[in-house]
Amino acid sequence: MESVLGRYRNLTILVGVLFLQVLGLAVQVKRTGDAENTRLIRVWAVDAITPLERALVWAQNDTSNLWHNYFFLRGVRAENRQLKQQIEQMRLEQVRLSEDAEQAHRLQQLLSFKEQVIAKTVPAQVIGSSGSDLSRSIYIDKGSNEGIATDMAVITAGGIVGKVLRVYPSTSLVLMINDQTSGVGAMLEKSRLQGVLKGTPDGAVILERVMSDEQVAPGDTVLSSGGDQIFPKGLPVGTVTKVSPGREMFLKIEVKPAADLSRLEEVLVVTEKQEQNAVVDSGVRVRAADILAQRLPSVPDKPVADAAAAAGASGTDKVVPPGQETGAGTKPLTPVESSVKPEAAQHAATPSIAKFAGVGPTAATPAGAKAVSTGSAQGVPVNGQTGNSQTGNSQAAKKTAPKPASGDPVVNSGSPNAAASNAAGGLAKPATARPKPPVTQPNPQPPATEDNPN
Amino acid sequence: MPITYTSGEQIEVYRFSIPVTVGVPLLALFLQAFVPRRLPFFSIFDLPLLVTIFFAMARRNPISGLFTGAAIGLVQDMLGAYPIGIYGIAKTVVGYGASSLGAKLDVENAGARLLVTLGFYLLHQAVYFTVARGMVSLTLNWSWSREILAGLANAVLGVGLYFLLDRFKQRT
Incomplete structure (x- = not known):
């Protein structure tokens, strides 16, 4: 026996070494907590390799920055001009999208939807890869010292990248979405069909678990569905490039990732997510009709007696003697302002809207008594609600009446007709004759006339 | 491309200094992890495998060769x-x-090295695919054209790399 072992000593050692490795591999595959079992030896390898990568990336970036920021500035002007044009186009697009988003938020709020938002991210730099053509994973230069933990989402501005697989003190291993062991809950933007996004051995990305009788076309956008509890819902994942019949009753949908996974340099790690009710962002949005209403000239002023009578009749508007009004920055209130729905009044009270609408607190400060609206502008439905149901909203705005030519104070009647006519675009004339707008009117727009209603 | 069969006495056995023994494999692993992020086509290369083959063939000792390969x-x-x-x-x-082959064949010329490296690359991929599919249940597709x-x-x-590393050889 000994002679046999001695004769085949090399082969025996080879078999022994292979057996030990196969045994170790089997133990790792059997146990689910593989990452923890092999953590220590992985830390050694990572500590040996990543400092070099980190140093090289640092040197490379510094050299690159020096070159691009100080020496190589050719074409910057042209690029700047191009970017400005792009910004203008994006602004226009933003206006359109913000309206849609606001409507969606409003509906979500009505339905008490919970939404996940990204509360905190940590930027990180990609310093290396796993060193294997078959394993699609990258190393980033942030680890547990910076608050990174396993299963955190890693994204870029373009789209999702992957999730944190292992964390070391100053580095982390990120498993990308094109690795065959990854899985991401995804859905198609238009049809809202949900599936599982997986990587293939050759590094492509496919969407699985979509039934073959569904309609999916190349070019469809794929978003994260949030079903994996890692990626927040709605993040861009990629675009469908090819649809073909897959195994069993499912489609094989090939997806081009939105993020360029082969050329990643900087990524964001989502370290904190919050779940909250959908909130309507009512403080900064204003409808075009409201802006138009604010720009219209005022209706004729009424005597104090009439105003008091009107206030008494409505029971909601108060007459405030001069000097007793509260709140800084009060400004003249055009009839349109007071008669529009309280929501619009609240909008106008915000600095951004005031600026946008050309309304300033310094213009045409009234000397006489001022009418403070309590938000009883009646009869104007706002998103399915009437102005009466929102009493109090516009009180915060503290609108005051404009100074009439005679200096008499006025009380806003909150006429629904006036509001309706202004909301409709200001084309309908008020029942009474229009006075000339104040000389110090802050609005640079010309006064409305019959020929020129705006 | 001559591959000459020589006796053990005719073949020189080399050794390497400790810095080279440790540093070269580490450098190969570092480059393998770092360069493909900048040059994606580089992922087709397997520098650690080339270093394994080089050290194994130069030392011509199967025990040393298998431990070098296992460590890398x-x-x-x-x-x-x-x-x-x-x-x-x-x-x-x-x-x-590679070390067993190096002990029997003269693999000092470029042609022999080319063929030996091609052969061991295919062997490496075959073993990797077998283990990955059989034990880890990874889905891998074998493509002859791609592998060749x-x-x-x-x-x-x-x-090219072997001729560069030949400079670090030390005669025993």
Whole structure:
């Protein structure tokens, strides 16, 4: 026996070494907590390799920055001009999208939807890869010292990248979405069909678990569905490039990732997510009709007696003697302002809207008594609600009446007709004759006339 | 491309200094992890495999060769996302085979090195695929055209690399 072992000593050692490795591999595959079992030896390898990568990336970036920021500035002007044009186009697009988003938020709020938002991210730099053509994973230069933990989402501005697989003190291993062991809950933007996004051995990305009788076309956008509890819902994942019949009753949908996974340099790690009710962002949005209403000239002023009578009749508007009004920055209130729905009044009270609408607190400060609206502008439905149901909203705005030519104070009647006519675009004339707008009117727009209603 | 069969006495056995023994494999692992992020096509190369083949063939000692392959392969596994041992097993086999072959054949000329590297690359991939599919249940597709192309690319790079590393050889 000994002679046999001695004769085949090399082969025996080879078999022994292979057996030990196969045994170790089997133990790792059997146990689910593989990452923890092999953590220590992985830390050694990572500590040996990543400092070099980190140093090289640092040197490379510094050299690159020096070159691009100080020496190589050719074409910057042209690029700047191009970017400005792009910004203008994006602004226009933003206006359109913000309206849609606001409507969606409003509906979500009505339905008490919970939404996940990204509360905190940590930027990180990609310093290396796993060193294997078959394993699609990258190393980033942030680890547990910076608050990174396993299963955190890693994204870029373009789209999702992957999730944190292992964390070391100053580095982390990120498993990308094109690795065959990854899985991401995804859905198609238009049809809202949900599936599982997986990587293939050759590094492509496919969407699985979509039934073959569904309609999916190349070019469809794929978003994260949030079903994996890692990626927040709605993040861009990629675009469908090819649809073909897959195994069993499912489609094989090939997806081009939105993020360029082969050329990643900087990524964001989502370290904190919050779940909250959908909130309507009512403080900064204003409808075009409201802006138009604010720009219209005022209706004729009424005597104090009439105003008091009107206030008494409505029971909601108060007459405030001069000097007793509260709140800084009060400004003249055009009839349109007071008669529009309280929501619009609240909008106008915000600095951004005031600026946008050309309304300033310094213009045409009234000397006489001022009418403070309590938000009883009646009869104007706002998103399915009437102005009466929102009493109090516009009180915060503290609108005051404009100074009439005679200096008499006025009380806003909150006429629904006036509001309706202004909301409709200001084309309908008020029942009474229009006075000339104040000389110090802050609005640079010309006064409305019959020929020129705006 | 002559591959001459020589006796053990005619073949020189080389050794390497400790810095080279440790530093060259580490540098290969570092480059393998770093360069493909900047040059994606570089991922077709397997520098740790080339270094394993070089050391194994130069030392001509099967025990030394298999341990060199095991060590380099295991470190490569540690950097990846999959269980440790897949590359370890594949490179152990290659290290053993390359050193055994080096003990019997003169693999000092470029042609021989090209063929040997191509052959061991295919052996490495075959072992890797077998272990990865059989034990770790990874879904891998074997493509002869891709593997031969990658093998040729590695062989060409290997020939250049071997001549570079020949400078570190020390006669025993």
